[in-house]
């Protein structure tokens with residue numbers, strides 16, 4: 474591995490082309506069976522969560538068949554910001570940067586850069602909506618309800 478934070482976890486099996494081009498931030502979590510085609514660098518910020526069977530493909534080939542057959546390959550870096558969640562079976566293409574706090578929905582094919590604080594999904598991935606205060610309120614209520622049940626269960 475190129476570099477990593479103090480705490481990281483990847484469920485095996487995993488595939489890397491090199492491994493040395495992979496840079497993980499703090500508190501990196503990746504579910505089972507990721508593919509890292511790291512011909513160029515794949516760089517993750519802190520607190521990134523990856524669902525099962527997500528593919529990161531930095532490599533590409535010429536769209537001209539004759540030149541492609543000569544063996545030419547290129548690699549463009551992939552960069553994932555802090556606090557990004559990439560859901561199951563998403564595909565991240567060469568050169569893509571995903572902005573901090575954003576979510577890539579399950580099955581998305583990400584062909585272009587993703588802004589910060591958005592949910593993207595589909596093929597090709599498009600912004601579905603912005604993430605913000607409504608999400609915070611919804612999930613803070615869920616969190617509070619969870620802790621209430623937990624404390625009741627523990628007899629506090």
Ligand SMILES: CC(=O)SCCNC(=O)CCNC(=O)[C@H](O)C(C)(C)COP(=O)(O)OP(=O)(O)OC[C@H]1O[C@@H](n2cnc3c(N)ncnc32)[C@H](O)[C@@H]1OP(=O)(O)O
Nearest residue numbers: 504522523524525560561576577578579580592594595601
């Ligand atoms: C780290 C891990 O291990 S994760 C474990 C594995 N789990 C997963 O991968 C879970 C993946 N979950 C998803 O993809 C979910 O759909 C989420 C997180 C994106 C849902 O986010 P929410 O904001 O709650 O989305 P919500 O269900 O309200 O849907 C919003 C819109 O996005 C659409 N949408 C939801 N998921 C997707 C998707 N995967 N692809 C395309 N569109 C989607 C919905 O149809 C809806 O569209 P509409 O407004 O036209 O009706």
